[in-house]
Amino acid sequence: EAAVTQSPRNxxxxxxxxxxxxxxxTNNHNNMYWYRQDTGHGLRLIHYSYGAGSTEKGxxxxxxxxxxxxxxxxxxxxxxxxxxxxxxxxxxxxDAGPANSDYTFGSGTRxxxx
Amino acid sequence: xxxxxxxxxxxxxxxxxxxxxxxxxxxxxxxVQWFRKxxxxxxxxxxxxxxxxxxxxxxxxxxxxxxxxxxxxxxxAQLEDSGTYFCAAYSSSGSWQLIFGSGTxxxxxx
Numbered sequence: 118e119a120a121v122t123q124s125p126r127n128x129x130x131x132x133x134x135x136x137x138x139x140x141x142x143t144n145n146h147n148n149m150y151w152y153r154q155d156t157g158h159g160l161r162l163i164h165y166s167y168g169a170g171s172t173e174k175g176x177x178x179x180x181x182x183x184x185x186x187x188x189x190x191x192x193x194x195x196x197x198x199x200x201x202x203x204x205x206x207x208x209x210x211x212d213a214g215p216a217n218s219d220y221t222f223g224s225g226t227r228x229x230x231x
Numbered sequence: 232x233x234x235x236x237x238x239x240x241x242x243x244x245x246x247x248x249x250x251x252x253x254x255x256x257x258x259x260x261x262x263v264q265w266f267r268k269x270x271x272x273x274x275x276x277x278x279x280x281x282x283x284x285x286x287x288x289x290x291x292x293x294x295x296x297x298x299x300x301x302x303x304x305x306x307x308a309q310l311e312d313s314g315t316y317f318c319a320a321y322s323s324s325g326s327w328q329l330i331f332g333s334g335t336x337x338x339x340x341x
C-alpha cells in the first residue's frame with residue numbers, strides 16, 4: 118500500500134541541538150514536501166523537492182535545510198534548533214495535475230524544542 | 232502573496248444537523264483540495280476539485296475559480312465527523328503547490 122512514513126513520531130530536542138526529521142514515500146511521486154502546522158495557521162511550506170537531488174525553498178525556509186538523496190526519502194534538518202521551531206511537521210508526497218491530485222501526507226512529527 | 236481565508240475557525244453542530252465551511256481566495260486558484268485530520272493526526276484527502284461540485288456521502292464540495300471560493304457542506308453530522316478540516320488551493324502561478332487555509336475545528340455534539 119502506497120504510503121508516506123515519517124520518523125520519529127515525537128521528538129524532544131534541546132535548544133542549539135541538531136534535529137533530523139525523516140520521510141519515506143512508496144508512492145513513486147516526484148514531488149515531496151515538508152510543512153509545519155501551528156495553531157491558527159494552515160500548513161506552511163518549508164521546503165520541497167521535485168526529485169532526487171532537488172531541494173527548493175518554500176514559504177518559511179529560514180532555520181531549516183532539506184535533503185532528497187533518493188526518490189523515496191526526503192529529510193528536514195534543523196542544524197540549530199530553537200524553541201520557535203516547536204511544532205507539528207508534516208511530510209507529503211504528491212503529483213497534482215489538471216484532473217486530479219495524488220497527494221498523501223504522513224502522520225506528522227511532534228517536535229518540542231526546550 | 233496568494234492566500235486562503237478559511238471560515239469559521241470553529242464550528243459546533245448537533246448530531247443530524249448540517250453546515251458549511253468556506254474558503255475564500257485572494258487570487259484565482261486552479262484547483263482546491265479539502266482535507267480532514269483524523270484521530271491519528273493524519274491528513275486525509277476528502278475532495279479534489281478543479282471546477283464544479285463533488286459529493287461523497289454526507290459531504291459535498293464546490294469550487295468556483297472565477298468567484299474565488301470553495302465550500303464544504305456537511306449534512307446529517309455524526310459524532311465521528313468531529314475534527315479539523317482544512318482547505319488548500321493550488322495557485323494558478325508556478326508549480327502545483329498547495330496553499331492551506333487555517334483550518335476549521337468541527338465539534339459534533341449528541
